Amino acid sequence: MDFDFQPLPKGRTHDLVVSLDRVDPGFLGWLTRLPENRRQIMYAVLAKAGADFLRPRRQGQEPTRPSSEQLLALRPVLTDMRQLRAGDLLERWYGSSPDGFLGAVSKTKEGPQGGAYYARLHTVFTDPKHKQIAKIVRLLPTINFGRLNVLMALDPIFLSPGFCSKVRDAQQAADLSTALMLIRQVVGEDASDEALTNSIRSIGENTSVSQWVATWLSRAGHIACPRLNLDPEWQALDSGEKLRDTGLRLQVCLGTAERVIETLKGQKFYYENTRHSMIAEVQAVGPQRFLILAGVHARRNAPVPRRMHREVEEEFLAAGVPSLTSWPEDCPWRAIERIPNGFYDFGIEEDFDLCGLEGEAA
Structure with missing residues (x-):
């Protein structure tokens, strides 16, 4: 008999956690009593172990409900979660536990993340091209899917702890790439990589991303003004x-x-x-x-x-x-x-109501 599996607002990994308490009574209580950093390790393992039925079959579809057989098949995983050390547990399920990955998973916030988050986080610490992002993740006090997406979307020049923490979301990160292109075009040689990097690293605590962009654009070397036939004065x-x-x-x-x-x-x-x-x-x-x-x-x-x-x-x-x-x-x-101006001339601007006129017109 299949277990009753009702989707919950917190996400698919959260749904799986709740369902597993049916085949391993007490599992949910044990998990919630764990320290937050240890609990995040368990979420990462469950997201990987249950990937087959957490992932929708087709784009736009809901994932299939796990059957009782699928849930029972995860009982050895639950045993490992209780017995193995965090690093060994991640290495078993992710193939490796590179330096920084365990710490990044431990400081994940906002409850269980989706499997795509943990997979992308693992890639950040295993792929050399993401070396700068991995460095930033190590320095951040917390990390979640939204913040990771911001880091992945940012131009490498913006990967400075003080600056990237100010970027609101992935869309603003993408817009910054466009702004960077415009800054280089309108400012010219003064907007060298060295000058931009120094400016990014030294951004003030009270300076927003938009203020930083605006300040650089204000150094425009040339502005195309209409040529008017005016006096030389x-x-x-x-x-x-x-x-x-x-x-x-x-x-x-x-x-x-x-x-x-x-x-x-x-x-x-x-x-x-x-x-x-x-x-x-x-x-x-x-x-x-x-x-x-x-x-x-x-x-x-x-x-x-x-x-x-x-x-x-x-x-x-x-x-x-x-x-x-x-x-x-x-x-x-x-x-x-x-x-x-006619409203003001009659002195009726405060009491003038168009609603009656609109009704008559209708």
């Missing part, structure tokens, strides 16, 4: 260095990583008037990357005198970059502007 801020220096000199927020990334993505561009110490902010809108003059700022973001502001608008309009105020009255964007 207007200089395009087409590098991270120019944005930083101008931001410090005029005491405006141009040198931040966010500003540089906006320009690298082609969302915003900045031009400095060296004679009057002004900054013109040009924004690209819409799928056609239509340029508009989004703002003109003086030192410390002070407002520009109205007359001078109009002169700047006229000069940029002549160069093909209109501002919102220079667009004609029949421009479609004017209608968009008037819709929300």
Whole structure:
């Protein structure tokens, strides 16, 4: 007679542990009383010993329920688990117990992992190409399937204990490889392997992965700004260095990583008037990357005198970059502007409720 085997939320290895108590009464109690590190060794052995019926026959299918004969066949394994030392037990079932493997299994957290986790962990310590990952695993206080997947997905240059512990998941690890490629492209020679490695190893405790990427991108050597037919007094801020220096000199927020990334993505561009110490902010809108003059700022973001502001608008309009105020009255964007402004004009923005209108329209 088959045992009643109901899948449990904790996973297939956990299901097997519970089922084995049927053929070896007291096994579950014995296992739960073990120290956490020793218990993880037992989970690894059971994941390997029960691999045939823990693994689904086809992708997307549930694994087959173990029969009473299959469970009874594992009783010698349960005897070994009680009698053999941890290292000997792993060597018997995994073929070898390389240096570091026992320690890594012992510090696994979050209950029983799947068989794929223990197999991959064993590969990390037996395959020379994973030497750097094995070194990181030895240094980590704990390990689980998610963290192991992160390490496997990371570019080798990021395999530093302080850095890789900040990486959220395997997707972010893959994104870092793309970010690394972009950093090397836009920064150039300054983004050498040595410089990047030193930066990764010395990352601050309070510095996030995204901040690290943004800081490197802010050192971009060249930013592709649109060539506008402007007076020579207007200089395009087409590098991270120019944005930083101008931001410090005029005491405006141009040198931040966010500003540089906006320009690298082609969302915003900045031009400095060296004679009057002004900054013109040009924004690209819409799928056609239509340029508009989004703002003109003086030192410390002070407002520009109205007359001078109009002169700047006229000069940029002549160069093909209109501002919102220079667009004609029949421009479609004017209608968009008037819709929300009308609510404010009537003073009903807080109580204005569209639900009734939507009901009437329906």
